[in-house]
Amino acid sequence: MVIIFRIVIAALIIWGFWTLVKFVIKRVVQRDQCPRCEGKGYWLGMRERERCNECFGTGKLQRLSKKS
Secondary structure (H helix, E strand, O other): HHHHHHHHHHHHHHHHHHHHHHHHHHHHHHOOOOOOOOOOEEEEEEOOOEEEEOOOOEEEEEOOOOOO
């Protein structure tokens, strides 16, 4: 009975760690996504794909360089 309890606890710890890793990766990837096209680089127009003008088709937000 003690062995089964230890296996269940170990499985819960591994599942929790895996869920945390997936959550962090998802947040890091979504941080740089273009909000207009949802990171695809295009949006579906009336007849075909239209290139996103906000991110210039890259799907990622453009960083503005600081000029002094």
